[in-house]
Amino acid sequence: MLNFREILARLAFPLVIGLALGATFYFIQIQGIAINTVTFPVVFIALIVIALLERLIPFRSGWNKNDGDVGNDALNLVITQTIIPRLFAPFGYIVLAAVTAWLAAKMGNQLWPHHWHLIAQLFLALLIAEFGRYWVHRWAHTVPVLWRFHAIHHSPNRLYFLNAARFHPVEKVFFLLPETVPFILMGTNPEVLGLYAVFNSIHGLFQHSNIYLKLGWFNYIFSMAELHRFHHSKIINESNKNYGNNLIFWDIVFGTFFYPKEREVSTIGLYNPAYPKDYVGQLKAPFQGEVDKPADFYEREDYYHDLVKNEK
Numbered sequence: 663m664l665n666f667r668e669i670l671a672r673l674a675f676p677l678v679i680g681l682a683l684g685a686t687f688y689f690i691q692i693q694g695i696a697i698n699t700v701t702f703p704v705v706f707i708a709l710i711v712i713a714l715l716e717r718l719i720p721f722r723s724g725w726n727k728n729d730g731d732v733g734n735d736a737l738n739l740v741i742t743q744t745i746i747p748r749l750f751a752p753f754g755y756i757v758l759a760a761v762t763a764w765l766a767a768k769m770g771n772q773l774w775p776h777h778w779h780l781i782a783q784l785f786l787a788l789l790i791a792e793f794g795r796y797w798v799h800r801w802a803h804t805v806p807v808l809w810r811f812h813a814i815h816h817s818p819n820r821l822y823f824l825n826a827a828r829f830h831p832v833e834k835v836f837f838l839l840p841e842t843v844p845f846i847l848m849g850t851n852p853e854v855l856g857l858y859a860v861f862n863s864i865h866g867l868f869q870h871s872n873i874y875l876k877l878g879w880f881n882y883i884f885s886m887a888e889l890h891r892f893h894h895s896k897i898i899n900e901s902n903k904n905y906g907n908n909l910i911f912w913d914i915v916f917g918t919f920f921y922p923k924e925r926e927v928s929t930i931g932l933y934n935p936a937y938p939k940d941y942v943g944q945l946k947a948p949f950q951g952e953v954d955k956p957a958d959f960y961e962r963e964d965y966y967h968d969l970v971k972n973e974k
């Protein structure tokens with residue numbers, strides 16, 4: 663018989679994200695409330711629920727202890743995740759809207775399937791954005807200069823919901839491109855983008871959360887915590903897998919899907935013990951160190967090769 667912990671492990675993600683999408687759909691589509699008025703409170707309530715679930719059914723109880731990282735992550739949440747996208751918005755709406763108008767005139771406004779159900783449009787938006795994000799993320803792991811900026815996201819030694827916010831502002835802009843430019847160009851409905859924002863935020867919080875989750879066949883659709891924890895592994899051939907931000911589809915297509923069911927991840931984080939832990943130190947980190955030897959990039963490979971050597 664399944665106990666309370668096992669039942670919650672299976673229901674938490676589909677229930678919270680389902681209710682959040684349902685509430686967003688109801689308030690913006692049926693009640694006609696402004697999108698920005700709806701998305702923030704919905705994500706905020708989900709964030710509180712996720713934080714509580716981490717206490718109720720933790721994946722690793724040790725990961726619930728503040729590692730001196732909460733202040734850094736909170737700054738990332740405010741600066742990188744809230745202020746930076748808003749600075750980026752005028753560019754999107756002024757420059758790209760002009761291109762959109764030109765494209766619409768040429769193509770007769772047929773670029774986006776506005777007649778589809780809103781949830782189907784959301785999945786189309788996810789599939790398109792995820793393609794760009796997949797490659798930006800994969801290059802961030804394999805091109806040394808890009809790893810300099812991405813290492814920050816992999817620097818925590820534990821996973822909990824706020825890790826979802828930790829990105830370098832430069833990389834945040836790179837990630838924003840594939841999830842904004844195609845939609846502005848294709849004239850996607852603001853309602854779909856509102857649903858996308860809710861899905862993306864809540865999925866990210868769950869993906870990095872320290873909640874004991876059992877996703878089952880959802881692991882073949884979403885890039886959820888059970889898969890993403892391997893992406894944060896200290897071992898390079900585990901962390902260079904499961905690049906998906908929301909969906910795991912492109913990892914399956916491009917051969918980077920990694921789902922060992924019989925075990926869980928061991929140590930997570932960077933190999934370099936001297937990597938800065940504070941917000942300002944991490945802002946500066948990509949610009950420091952030897953040009954051809956960015957923080958932790960080759961160290962991770964050496965670490966992996968040593969490990970393989972020792973196993974033989």
Ligand SMILES: [Zn+2]
Nearest residue numbers: 799803812893
């Ligand atoms: Zn990564």
